[in-house]
Amino acid sequence: MKNHIQALRKKHKVTQNELAEAVDVTRQTIISLENGRYNASLILAHKIAQFFNLTIEEIFIFDLEEENI
Numbered sequence: 081m082k083n084h085i086q087a088l089r090k091k092h093k094v095t096q097n098e099l100a101e102a103v104d105v106t107r108q109t110i111i112s113l114e115n116g117r118y119n120a121s122l123i124l125a126h127k128i129a130q131f132f133n134l135t136i137e138e139i140f141i142f143d144l145e146e147e148n149i
Contacts, residue, residue: 082141086114088132103127 089099096110103124112118120128120140129136 081119082116082143083113083120084139084141085110085128088134088139089114092132099128099131102131 085099088094089096096114097107100107100110104127105124109118109124113120125136125140129139132139
């Protein structure tokens with residue numbers, strides 16, 4: 081699943097570590113999310129959305145074809 085996490089982080093001048101600490105995950109999890117190697121759980125997606133004061137849909141791009149649905 082694609083997302084806008086890296087762009088949002090840079091726009092808000094937040095490091096991977098700062099975001100990781102704020103949403104209670106490791107820096108490696110943020111790296112994996114940004115590189116598309118990991119899909120966030122609904123709870124994590126919600127925490128990230130709250131951190132940036134956005135909706136989940138504004139951050140995560142759900143592609144039906146990519147997800148084979």
